[in-house]
């Protein structure tokens with residue numbers, strides 16, 4: 001199967017590498033060309049524009065940062081729309097809102113192409129290990145055609161019906177995750193300030209009913225103050241913002257998520273947006289510790 005892949009950030013690089021490893025022929029494009037070099041060493045071809053990828057490949061997959069990137073790659077100069085036509089398909093795996101996905105779907109359908117949204121649950125390591133959870137919605141026949149690629153990138157794929165449902169599911173999941181990360185950060189700080197050993201808190205949590213892989217994976221590095229990006233904080237804040245907008249649309253009161261969003265915004269204002277979303281821990285610490293605040297700046 002020959003596929004195109006647009007967007008070689010943390011996730012896109014790992015996902016396209018997996019496709020190559022499993023024998024797919026992959027043509028890549030990334031706004032910053034240098035990020036394609038490693039993929040080329042592993043057998044990928046490079047295209048100069050998203051349009052060129054679509055011209056070459058029947059299936060094009062994208063993994064881009066946010067709604068504005070997703071829209072510009074489709075509607076912009078040398079974008080997807082310039083080459084999409086009957087017989088060609090586009091699968092957007094970026095985390096965006098349902099409106100963005102619907103706009104892309106309508107434009108592609110108008111030109112006779114097929115569209116699937118397929119955001120993923122899972123982070124850098126699951127992407128590297130082909131263990132993502134794929135939340136697809138849109139053209140059912142296309143979903144079935146790209147299952148071989150999904151099976152390489154993920155451990156489980158869900159088909160959720162009409163376009164927008166994948167985006168909504170993903171935003172609900174990340175809204176919960178962002179709120180959990182804030183509660184976890186506050187717990188670690190509270191334990192430390194109360195004379196308890198945060199690492200012992202991790203052991204206690206891990207044996208109880210709220211044990212989970214995120215606490216287990218991130219806890220030890222958070223305590224060390226290390227936040228090497230697996231899921232950049234700026235993207236988590238984007239997801240909180242989009243989930244809160246979904247809450248507006250559906251008149252769903254979400255005070256916990258709103259507070260978590262404020263903490264992520266605070267972290268961005270402190271220049272922590274490119275670190276892992278666990279860096280929100282630093283915000284919780286800083287809010288109560290002015291001397292540390294000046295150190296971080």
Ligand SMILES: NC(=O)c1ccc[n+]([C@@H]2O[C@H](COP(=O)([O-])OP(=O)(O)OC[C@H]3O[C@@H](n4cnc5c(N)ncnc54)[C@H](OP(=O)(O)O)[C@@H]3O)[C@@H](O)[C@H]2O)c1
Nearest residue numbers: 007008009010011031032064065069095123124230231235
């Ligand atoms: N990291 C995770 O754990 C994770 C997990 C699940 C879902 N996601 C979602 O997956 C998507 C990608 O995440 P990531 O962690 O891989 O992000 P990333 O490392 O920041 O990569 C973002 C990608 O988008 C490209 N991009 C940004 N703006 C663009 C524009 N205007 N035009 C064209 N390309 C543009 C970047 O190109 P350049 O290289 O040129 O900047 C890069 O290839 C996001 O929607 C994120 O929310 C991430």
